């Protein structure tokens with residue numbers, strides 16, 4: 254189990270590693286600049302954000318009906334739908350499908366839900382080879398790491414580090430630092446794997462209830478390969494990814510891509526509506542859709558926390574987060590890092606384990622300002638801080654109240670006691686000003702890098718009174 | 726975040742909420758704010774029973790404690806005069822978070838009515854008083870750090886610049902990454918001191934790179950943080966709250 258000190262330790266390690274710092278700064282600056290350029294007209298941008306927020310809010314407001322409709326339409330199209338309560342159940346469903354086909358090799362497109370399921374480990378424990386085909390995911394897999402960003406999993410590495418990794422793993426391939434050549438080498442290694450794979454697995458960006466269509470956004474073409482070359486395609490996605498109708502897709506796709514990378518359109522956009530039909534020359538014979546719940550229904554129950562589920566996983570909130578940019582994704586110790594990670598992960602895993610994450614924000618609001626679906630991220634972080642320390646537990650949020658500590662609670666109680674008694678407060682402030690020469694020069698870590706603040710000679714209350722403002 | 730706010734005509738009277746940090750560390754900032762408003766012919770009332778808006782506890786998750794303190798402030802503003810606050814985060818607390826804090830309580834409506842008449846000092850000077858400033862000061866080179874809450878929660882970053890641009894002898898210089906947070910974040914600086922230290926160090930570096938002689942900020946929290954860092958490095962840059970800066974440069978007796 255993770256603890257607060259783990260987060261602290263990992264973030265301090267990251268802060269102490271200049272290479273990681275440079276890699277993130279460089280990458281985040283690039284992504285921010287691209288979004289700015291891609292969404293340069295503020296009126297259009299804000300209008301699109303409102304429209305997309307509306308689409309997601311609408312979908313969530315009818316989630317149960319839409320999921321039923323999605324299941325009906327997928328089934329009619331020949332896509333087999335599987336519901337899973339937990340990640341264990343979802344893993345076992347995937348394993349069962351593999352077993353039905355005597356499959357031992359899986360090729361994967363990018364899927365954060367499969368990361369949430371820790372599917373690779375699970376399948377490897379059952380002697381199934383799982384190979385990531387998204388370049389970033391592939392790099393992370395080669396290095397034995399986890400993604401540090403939801404759309405750019407290997408963003409913590411620069412090209413020298415990646416070239417070095419390739420050199421170690423594939424000594425026969427010439428050592429190349431040019432990103433294009435690196436990508437080409439990876440592609441050559443992977444291409445053969447696509448043909449040998451028994452099953453292809455992908456995520457889903459949007460599942461359209463109206464038509465039973467699974468939409469997949471990608472830039473490398475590996476997603477298309479995963480979903481068309483192997484004889485079986487398994488798509489996994491959270492139950493919140495459903496939207497009502499096909500006409501919801503153009504604005505969502507538009508803003509997702511522009512928020513994520515500043516592109517006007519992704520290189521590939523796949524709409525999967527059925528397995529191969531009679532007479533068709535390609536496509537998988539079977540398509541499965543696995544829909545894990547994993548605490549989403551619990552999040553759905555709360556009027557405010559439900560907004561967590563609007564997320565379309567564009568990554569903009571982390572790109573713009575000054576904390577994420579400094580400590581990187583691994584410090585969070587959760588599948589999804591950054592502001593949305595600090596909101597969604599403690600709700601899934603529990604505030605007892607990840608309750609420190611909502612405090613790892615200055616609430617500067619940069620995340621909420623860029624979120625394409627207007628998730629009020631700072632408000633949700635604030636809410637989860639409350640859930641972590643509240644003393645009247647209603648059991649609605651996992652690990653509620655587990656962050657409450659005796660001394661901290663006592664400090665806030667005393668603080669409150671003083672600030673509800675104006676006379677006492679004035680006396681305390683006045684006393685502090687009179688004793689200001691006694692103020693210590695060292696104030697814990699604050700003064701490691703700063704001069705201590707100077708207490709004024711007289712309080713504002715005194716000055717206001719003297720100037721006659723105090724006439725109420 | 727708000728965009729279009731409807732501003733009233735210039736009122737005869739206002740309440741001033743000084744904030745706790747200012748009370749103890751920067752009283753001259755609030756005093757200057759009150760004097761700026763008074764000079765425009767508006768009566769300023771500083772209710773003496775005010776203490777703190779409750780924000781520190783609210784942002785730490787201690788809602789009951791925050792609500793108790795906020796409730797004590799409600800009593801300070803019984804009449805419907807505008808409430809002017811010299812800090813973006815305290816103004817944001819009263820304007821945006823009080824309604825959340827008092828949702829489903831007997832004070833819900835009273836609180837909403839209060840929230841509707843809370844203004845950040847700078848937006849009040851620009852939009853309600855439509856103040857014009859005459860610079861009496863000597864030439865100065867100024868870097869401005871608008872707090873994140875003023876910028877993103879209250880949406881009043883431009884008002885700060887507009888005020889400084891009225892000063893003829895002031896050259897406003899722009900630091901790199903000016904919209905990025907300084908790393909204060911209230912209890913964030915205490916809970917995550919290393920991350921905060923990194924953020925403020927970079928912020929201070931960008932500001933000293935501008936060779937500004939003065940750092941002006943709209944929030945005393947940011948000011949305490951960034952100035953504390955600059956002074957630690959023996960930088961000669963003076964830190965000032967925007968209200969003090971405006972008052973000193975436009976008041977004949979301060980010259």
Ligand code: SF4
Pocket residue numbers: 563564565566567568569570571593620623624625626627628
């Ligand atoms: S919370 Fe918003 S900004 Fe962050 S990943 Fe989700 S959609 Fe993108």
